[in-house]
Amino acid sequence: MRYIPTIGIEVHVELKTKTKMFCGCFNNPHETRPNTAVCPVCTGHPGTLPTINKEAVNAVIQFGYAIKGIINENSHFDRKSYFYPDLPKGYQISQYEYPLVSLGVVRGVHITRVHLEEDTGKIMHEKEAAFIDFNRAGRPLMELVTEPELHSAEDARKFGEELQLILRYLGISEADMEKGQMRVEANISIAEEGSKKLGTKVEVKNLNSFKAVFDSINYEVKRQEEVLSRREQVTQETRGWNEKKGETMVQRTKESAHDYRYFPEPDLPPLRLNKEELEALKQSVPELPEEKRKRLTREYMLSSEKTEVLISNRFLADYFEKVVSEYAAMDKANIELVFNYLTSDLRGIMLKEDFEFNDLKFEPEDFAHLMVFVAEGRVSSRGAKDILKKMFETGLDPEAILVNEGLLQVSNEDELISVVERVIAANPSAVLDYKKGKGNVLQFLVGRAMAELKGKGNPQALLEIIKKRL
Numbered sequence: 001m002r003y004i005p006t007i008g009i010e011v012h013v014e015l016k017t018k019t020k021m022f023c024g025c026f027n028n029p030h031e032t033r034p035n036t037a038v039c040p041v042c043t044g045h046p047g048t049l050p051t052i053n054k055e056a057v058n059a060v061i062q063f064g065y066a067i068k069g070i071i072n073e074n075s076h077f078d079r080k081s082y083f084y085p086d087l088p089k090g091y092q093i094s095q096y097e098y099p100l101v102s103l104g105v106v107r108g109v110h111i112t113r114v115h116l117e118e119d120t121g122k123i124m125h126e127k128e129a130a131f132i133d134f135n136r137a138g139r140p141l142m143e144l145v146t147e148p149e150l151h152s153a154e155d156a157r158k159f160g161e162e163l164q165l166i167l168r169y170l171g172i173s174e175a176d177m178e179k180g181q182m183r184v185e186a187n188i189s190i191a192e193e194g195s196k197k198l199g200t201k202v203e204v205k206n207l208n209s210f211k212a213v214f215d216s217i218n219y220e221v222k223r224q225e226e227v228l229s230r231r232e233q234v235t236q237e238t239r240g241w242n243e244k245k246g247e248t249m250v251q252r253t254k255e256s257a258h259d260y261r262y263f264p265e266p267d268l269p270p271l272r273l274n275k276e277e278l279e280a281l282k283q284s285v286p287e288l289p290e291e292k293r294k295r296l297t298r299e300y301m302l303s304s305e306k307t308e309v310l311i312s313n314r315f316l317a318d319y320f321e322k323v324v325s326e327y328a329a330m331d332k333a334n335i336e337l338v339f340n341y342l343t344s345d346l347r348g349i350m351l352k353e354d355f356e357f358n359d360l361k362f363e364p365e366d367f368a369h370l371m372v373f374v375a376e377g378r379v380s381s382r383g384a385k386d387i388l389k390k391m392f393e394t395g396l397d398p399e400a401i402l403v404n405e406g407l408l409q410v411s412n413e414d415e416l417i418s419v420v421e422r423v424i425a426a427n428p429s430a431v432l433d434y435k436k437g438k439g440n441v442l443q444f445l446v447g448r449a450m451a452e453l454k455g456k457g458n459p460q461a462l463l464e465i466i467k468k469r470l
Helices: 054-066 153-170 212-229 275-283 288-299 304-311 314-325 331-351 364-376 381-394 396-403 413-426 428-435 439-454 459-469
Strands: 003-014 078-081 091-092 110-116 121-125 129-131 139-146 184-191 203-208 239-242 246-251
Touching: 003 091, 003 212, 003 239, 003 331, 054 110, 054 275, 054 428, 091 110, 110 396, 129 314, 129 439, 153 212, 153 314, 184 314, 203 212, 203 246, 212 239, 239 331, 288 304, 288 314, 304 314, 314 331, 314 364, 314 428, 331 381, 364 381, 364 396, 364 428, 381 396
Parallel strands: 203 239
Antiparallel strands: 003 139, 003 184, 078 091, 110 139, 121 129, 184 203, 239 246
């Protein structure tokens, strides 16, 4: 019997706003002191009243436009009642019947709804005790629900990665899964091939990495297949993912919507969205990953693999384009040169020093200037790396460093010939080996010449001169 999996995805995203969803507490995901970013509103004290965070509403609307969804101009918040230690009020302010965004598409997957709610606190377990930190309680949380259209763990992983890129390009969330800023839940069912009816749905909650998404779905599909092969029924339930054991584990029987007893939130007014503000938000949507992916491939003749490296970080992609725009000779070879130095050498330094592009002391035109030196042979590959390191440390332009550090590459033919003649005279056995057909001797002689020139020689020019002399 062959079974076909059907997967729907739910994603919770912590929005990057100044304050929490319904109060004035500072929304700082990096706060490490427990229960310090709290107030009577977000900890559910009796008699307190919430107010709507407009910045969070705008972020969800902007996302809605990005995925080509329908923005509901009239919506409202609802109370979702359930009892859990990290939910201080005993209910969550969320949206149900009238979400801010309906429909939309991400990587070919249709979106059912996107709504706004408040986050819960965080429970930490230690031996037999449990501790609650309410710093996270009340943070603005965007929830996205897809149609059950995915059919493999790989598709689910790729969907999550593309969604994360969109969120980062919009700047509405860092969407760091390890920090809990993006949390994925997978609804998984299997059915016999050809069946028009879906199987019983099992939800796997709080997946905090794309690896966990991939592994947990594969495990759950296999588990359900084994249940059905024993002619037993799959139970509708919520399960958690145990990373160490590599298996899903039962948490609770799955609730239905009516179990939450939704009703309109009495302490908040309905949302009526202004058409002019909506249009401004629509126009503010930047170029998104899929559009940029196609354009970079078309305009810069890059392979899909190299394009994907740039797309993975919008600041890297923007910096690349600024550098190339300063480059007069924009042929394929020079574009590849920029890509290689940017993604390997500069990014290597930045990662080591924990730097972002807006922290750099030099401008994109300075980087382009250095690439011109390399392309023209004025500086060796080794010299370019040294100059780049100095640029990173000091912010000086490459020309000043080139002169100050004496890194100008020697290309004067008379000077190179003089060095080559000395090297050949000093290595007669190498010359004999070359005449016996050992071609690798050439690189040895180039190396000796480069050593005499303290790395400042033009290696290609040296190679040609040595060939002529031999």
